[in-house]
Amino acid sequence: VSPAPARTSDEAVVAAGRELLEAGGLDAVTMLAVADRVGVRAPSLYKRFPARGALIAAIAIDVLGDLERRVGPFGEDEDPEAGLRSLAIAFREFAHANPHAYALVFQDLPADSRPPAESLAAAARPVVELAQRLVGQERTLEAARLVTAFVHGFVSMELAGAFRLGGNIDDAFAYGVDVLVNALGTPRPADRPRKRKRRRRK
Amino acid sequence: VSPAPARTSDEAVVAAGRELLEAGGLDAVTMLAVADRVGVRAPSLYKRFPARGALIAAIAIDVLGDLERRVGPFGEDEDPEAGLRSLAIAFREFAHANPHAYALVFQDLPADSRPPAESLAAAARPVVELAQRLVGQERTLEAARLVTAFVHGFVSMELAGAFRLGGNIDDAFAYGVDVLVNALGTPRPADRPRKRKRRRRK
DNA sequence: ACCTGAACACCGTTCAAGT
C-alpha cells in the first residue's frame, strides 16, 4: 500500500522544465512553474531534485543527449570532409531549433547545474572521430577544438544577436566551414614541425 | 541650494557593479549589493538607472570599451598576419583576465540589458580591418566572422570548462590561430587572387 | 512514501514622505 502514490515522474519534471526553457529561457524555469506544469506543488519537486540546480543539470543532460543523436551519424561518414561539413550544418540546425536549450548547455553554469563530463564528451565524440581521420593522430584534439570552437562560436554569436554588421550570415557560415575543411583536409606544406616555445609573459 | 546632494555617481555605480560582477558573476550584481557598495539604499539607484537591466547594459558598455582599447592597436599593424595573431592573443588574454565580464558581453542578454550595436561594432572594428587587408573587400565580413567565431568560441568554451578531453589548451589555441592565419593569408587556388594592393599606414 | 500549506530569506521595484 502506498499512502501517497507519485503524481509525477523525474522524466515528466525534466520535460516540463525543457518546455519552459524553450518557451521563455532559463529564467522561466521556475520551481513553481515546473511544479504547476506537472500538477504538483513546488516543495514536492525537492523529493526528486535536491535543488533547482540539480534540475537544470538534468535538463542539460537531456539536451546533450538530443544533440548527440543529431550529430552522431556523421562521425561515421565514409568521407571525413563531407562528414565534417554535414556535422557542422546539423549542429547549427540543432542550435537554431532549440536556441535556449543550446545556450544552456554551452553556458558557464554554476557547479551544481553543470552536466557531467561524460555528457559533453559523448556529444563531442563525432567531431573528434572526424578530426582524427582528417589530420591524423598527432593533431586530432587540436583540429577537433578548432572546428568545435568555430561552429559553437559562430552559432552562439548568431543566437546572441552579435552579428550586427550586415552581410549574409548563412554565407559567412558556409565560408568558414569551407576554409576549415580545406585547411584541415589538404595537408599543407606550411605544416612544418613547430618548435615554437611559448614563453609565458605573466 | 540642493536639498539632497548626490551621494554617488553613475560611474561609481557602474564600477561597483563591475567589481561585483568579477567577484561573483552576474547573480552577484544585486541592486542591494551595488547600493551597499556605493553607500546608498537600493531604491536610490532607480534615480540613475530605470531598472537593473539598464545597469547591466551600462556595465556591458564599459566592458566593451575596455576590450576595444585592448585589441584596437593591432588593427593598425603593418603586417596583417602578425596583427591578427596579436589580436587573437590579446582578445584571449582579456577574457582570461575578466572572465565574468567577458561572458556578460557575449551572452544572449534580455533586450533591456543588451548594449547598443555601436559598442559591439567598435570592439569588432580591428578584426574587420585586418580581415579586409588579408582577404580583400569581397570576403571581408566572412573572414572577420570566421576569426571572431573561432576566437570567441574557443575562449568561451575554455571559460565554461567545456574542454574536458585533456590535451594542452594553449597548443590548441595556437594551432587554430595558425591554421586560420595561414588559410586566410595564403590566397588559395579556390579564390582567384586579385591585385593585392598595399594599404597605406596612417 | 509522497504531498501540502505555511513560513523564511532574498530579490527587484514602487512610492509616499523626508530633507
Added chain:
DNA sequence: ACCTGAACACCGTTCAAGT
C-alpha cells in the same frame, strides 16, 4: 533634487503536518 523606509510580488527552500 535626491534620498529613505515601508511595502508588494515573486522566488528558492525548509519543515512540520497530513494521508
